[in-house]
Amino acid sequence: MSDVFDFSGRTVFVAGGTSGINLGVARAFARAGASVAVLSRTPDKVRAAVDSLGECGVTALGFVADVRDYEAVAEGLAATCTELGELDVLVSGAAGNFPAATESMSARAFGAVVDIDLKGTFNVLRAAREHLRTPGASVITISAPQSTVPMTLQAHACAAKAGVDMLTKVAALEWAAAGIRVNAVVPGPIEDTEGMGRLAPTPELSELVARSVPLGRYGTAQEIADCCLWLASPYATYVNGAVIPVDGGWSLGGASEVFTAMRNLLAG
Ligand code: HXC
Numbered sequence: 001m002s003d004v005f006d007f008s009g010r011t012v013f014v015a016g017g018t019s020g021i022n023l024g025v026a027r028a029f030a031r032a033g034a035s036v037a038v039l040s041r042t043p044d045k046v047r048a049a050v051d052s053l054g055e056c057g058v059t060a061l062g063f064v065a066d067v068r069d070y071e072a073v074a075e076g077l078a079a080t081c082t083e084l085g086e087l088d089v090l091v092s093g094a095a096g097n098f099p100a101a102t103e104s105m106s107a108r109a110f111g112a113v114v115d116i117d118l119k120g121t122f123n124v125l126r127a128a129r130e131h132l133r134t135p136g137a138s139v140i141t142i143s144a145p146q147s148t149v150p151m152t153l154q155a156h157a158c159a160a161k162a163g164v165d166m167l168t169k170v171a172a173l174e175w176a177a178a179g180i181r182v183n184a185v186v187p188g189p190i191e192d193t194e195g196m197g198r199l200a201p202t203p204e205l206s207e208l209v210a211r212s213v214p215l216g217r218y219g220t221a222q223e224i225a226d227c228c229l230w231l232a233s234p235y236a237t238y239v240n241g242a243v244i245p246v247d248g249g250w251s252l253g254g255a256s257e258v259f260t261a262m263r264n265l266l267a268g
């Protein structure tokens with residue numbers, strides 16, 4: 001059980017919740033007593049995530065689906081609500097990323113990231129809307145510093161996550177009347193994640209990133225989960241349409257420069 005928050009009797013759905021930061025968020029809600037459902041593409045990852053959530057002693061469900069497939073996402077959400085009731089918390093965090101220069105990135109590569117990150121987030125929010133508890137549901141999108149900080153090799157993610165932030169704010173405006181709050185959490189570089197493994201693949205690059213964060217270190221999935229727990233808790237009931245960096249101050253300075261330095265290093 002979480003030391004601070006109690007989500008017993010609540011239902012949480014995490015799209016892309018089978019690894020990394022999002023699994024950390026799903027596990028934090030499960031440890032706080034919530035029933036949790038996760039969805040992603042890979043059957044083995046879905047099975048492992050459900051097992052790990054179940055170890056927290058709560059009901060856990062898993063669905064295999066690609067967020068680019070609206071009908072499949074809608075089916076997973078409907079099945080969750082049939083089993084567990086209306087959603088108290090929706091987290092949308094599925095994303096894809098790889099470093100690629102704009103002049104050599106293919107149109108399909110750009111489109112793949114926009115389709116997963118931005119259109120996938122729309123699909124998840126749109127399909128979940130009818131299942132959200134009114135009033136009271138909390139919707140959390142997982143953005144990235146790329147949404148506000150231009151970074152070399154990141155045209156696809158910068159464009160997609162900027163869209164995620166704006167989609168979050170529009171949904172916050174539209175759904176407030178129903179008592180649904182919608183906010184974005186913006187992780188900085190988080191240790192032991194697929195995302196940072198792809199963007200800073202060597203110990204040297206990883207150290208460069210850590211030094212570029214004002215707090216001088218990577219964050220943890222737990223630190224992102226803590227913000228999500230707070231946003232969904234009774235301590236954040238007037239927070240709506242916020243885009244909240246949890247990044248050690250990285251987006252204030254350092255985030256853009258380190259990508260330029262990494263591009264130069266990679267170019268030799
Ligand atoms: C250039 C690449 C590429 C690469 C793929 N492509 N990888 N181009 N460099 N490293 C191109 C392919 O050649 C293809 O274009 C197009 O992208 C689509 O590739 P597919 O493999 O067919 O796509 P798909 O199977 O849909 O996979 C999506 C994916 C993949 C994004 C490409 O990497 C993925 O599934 N990622 C999910 C896991 C992940 O990335 N996690 C990290 C999230 S971290 P062509 O033209 O050849 O057909 C994050 C933010 C981190 O989001 C922020 C840190 C600060």
Ligand code: NAP
Nearest residue numbers: 016018019020021040041042066067094095190193194195
């Ligand atoms: P990760 O472990 O790769 O997590 C991505 C999750 O989304 C996985 O569960 C993955 O499972 C799922 N997913 C990917 N594409 C999908 C699709 N098309 N349909 C359904 N599910 C899909 O990556 P992470 O590094 O922890 O990142 C998690 C989130 O945090 C992302 O939104 C990312 O943009 C954000 N973020 C990360 C960092 C960081 O430091 N890592 C920093 C800022 C923001 P499957 O492969 O099984 O589909």
